[in-house]
Amino acid sequence: MQTRLNCVDMGEGEGAPVVFLHGFGGDVSSWLNFQVGLAGSWRSLAFDLPGHGGSLDYPKTCNAVVAAKAVLDDLEAMGIGKVHLAGHSMGGAAAAVIALRRPELVASLSLLAPGGFGPEINQALLRRYAAQTDEEGLQMVLEQFFGSEFRLPRAMAGYAAQLRQDPHVCESLKRTAEAILDGKRQKTLPLDELGGLSLPIKVIWGRQDRVIPVGQCVGLPAMIAVHIFEKAGHMVHLEASREVLALIRQSIRSAR
Structure with a gap:
């Protein structure tokens, strides 16, 4: 069985590896600092979810369920039987789906601004982000993803605009946006079951x-356990990266 998703595999460790799942419109690069920070003690895997980054050509349109199935298939192909999951936004919803479907596989779960915890979502912003192609427009849209005091690096919008020179990128994001949305709302998870x-x-x-x-x-x-960062927006893992990494380390250690 072959893997189908692009993956960055970093670090070493005898325990279960940490698996990072990015959010809508993201890719493996958002987890680089986390993987470097863990590399001395734990192996980590960051996946490009279907239709994103190096997994752009995945044959199915991404949503949390499709992403969960794709990651589970690749973990099985890699012979990995236990993982710590950390997921952001859509990737958080996918991580929760994995835990609900295969609880024996998951040692700990860290969910960052996860999708699926309620029906409300800024669908207009997500759809604008999916359709935007130029750097100036992306800069304006991306600023809405962060807290008011965060200064968005210009390189972030430039990186996104460069990727979108390939028309397949925006096409994939538009399809993904419609797959994770239900009109003006989002689909929800069984939270009582998750909490159990x-x-x-x-x-x-x-x-x-x-x-x-x-x-x-x-x-x-x-x-x-709930942790709220007062000055952060949706991209809490980038806005408070050291603190979030410390919380993920706590989850790993508590699972032991």
């Missing part, structure tokens, strides 16, 4: 999230 899993679960969110409301982490099952 016997593994460490952390939900990490930015108070200033303008994509998915932080209020969706209120009233979660008691076994899910």
Whole structure:
């Protein structure tokens, strides 16, 4: 059985590796600092989800369920039987689906501004982001993904614009946006079932999230630990990367 997703495999360690799943419109590059930070103690795998980055040619349109199935297939092909999962936004929803379907595979779960925790979502922003191709427009849209005090590096919009010179990128993002949305809302996860899993679960969110409301982490099952960063937006893993990495390390250690 062959793997089908692009993957960055980094670091060494005897325990279960850490698997990183990016959000809508992202790719493996968003996890580079996390993988470098863990490399001395843990092996980590960052996947490009279907229709993104180096997995652009995956034959099915991505949503959380498709992404979960693709990652599970690749982990099986790689002979990996236990993992720590960390997922952002759509990747967080995919990580939750993996844990719900294969709880014996998951040692810990770290969900960063995850999709599927409530029906509300800024669908207009996601659709604008999917359709935007020029650097100036991407700069304006991307700023909405971050907290008000974060200064977005110009290189981020430039990188996104360069990728979108390939028309297949925007086509894939538009299809993905419609697959994860249900009109003006998003599809939801069975949170009570998720909270009943016997593994460490952390939900990490930015108070200033303008994509998915932080209020969706209120009233979660008691076994899910919630951490909110007051000055961060939707991209909490980039805005508070050291603190988020520390929380992921806590999840790994508590699973031991």
